[in-house]
Amino acid sequence: MKHLAALIIGVLTVGLLTATPATAQTSCSPKVTKAWATKTVVVGPTYQVYMPLRAKTYDECAPITYLSVSWRRRGHYDFADLNYLNGEVPTETWGARAAVDPYLLTNSATGKHTIDVDWIEDADYNYATDQLNVGSLRLKRAARLGINAYPEPVRKGQTITVAGKLRRANWNLNEWRGYGYRYVKLQFKKAGSSTFVNLKTVKSRKYGKLKTTVIARRDGTFRWLYLGNGVTGRKASKGDYVNVT
Known part of the structure; x- marks a missing residue:
């Protein structure tokens, strides 16, 4: 019996020593960690200009497949769909040249705008909406x-x-x-x-x-x-x- 007990204890000890550690849980909720315009956008009275937008995304489970952001100030609202630029899971960079049309602006749109995420989705169909205040941009009158x-x-x-x-x-x-x-x-x-x-x-x-x-x-x-x-x-x-x- 003593030999059997020793054998059982030895087997259990080896099992404990060789057991695979528990894997930390991953976050499968896609999100934008930062968004910005790469320069201040100066807009004249009649011609549209193109604003270079950038966003950093984070998702531990799958690459991002779709990202749409918007920017707002005092009742003004506009949006753009961004495209993949570089990076890999979990961190990617997305961007776009978003058109800014002065015929859709009023003078109250001058100044700092808050950037929000309207929709972000990854290849596993995980998604998030209405992620607010992930960055800012500034519009100026020419x-x-x-x-x-x-x-x-x-x-x-x-x-x-x-x-x-x-x-x-x-x-x-x-x-x-x-x-x-x-x-x-x-x-x-x-x-x-x-x-x-x-x-x-x-x-x-x-x-x-x-x-x-x-x-x-x-x-x-x-x-x-x-x-x-x-x-x-x-x-x-x-x-x-x-x-x-």
Whole structure:
């Protein structure tokens, strides 16, 4: 009996030592861990632009087969279906070039938008919906700047007048409107140089008009530069070359 008991104990001991450890449970619920636009999207009044969207997904059981996201702000809503870009289970990257149409926007859509997941599904038909606030993107209204430096040519030491107008996209009306009371830099690039330097800062008038004067010293190119803000994109005007005699 002692030998039999010892044999049974030995078998049980070996079984315990060689037993396969329990496998940790996996998560078969697909989800987006992060979503974003790769740059701030600046939209004019009439032409649609394409917004580069990206999303990181996580699913331990199977590759993702479908992903649709949306973005929203103050009643504005839009969506896009994303495509697989790279990665493998459990982490993949999805993306798309989503069209942003100004005719579907209002001025209240300017600023930060929250990105939500409308639907995500994997190859095993596991899915999830309404995953909220997985990221953000920002829409800005485009700016436009005109310039006119005169007279041309001008004698050295005489006065040059530099005029222009700052305008901004109005998504309610789908047109450009004057953008007043904004600070705009007047810059100058002397002939033969590749660098603009700041001359002065001018505040636009009520309807966006700009006007100032400088003394003619050398040949070169003038331009206006608006640096933008949280809701309006950065914009530089074309250059206007003045010949100083």
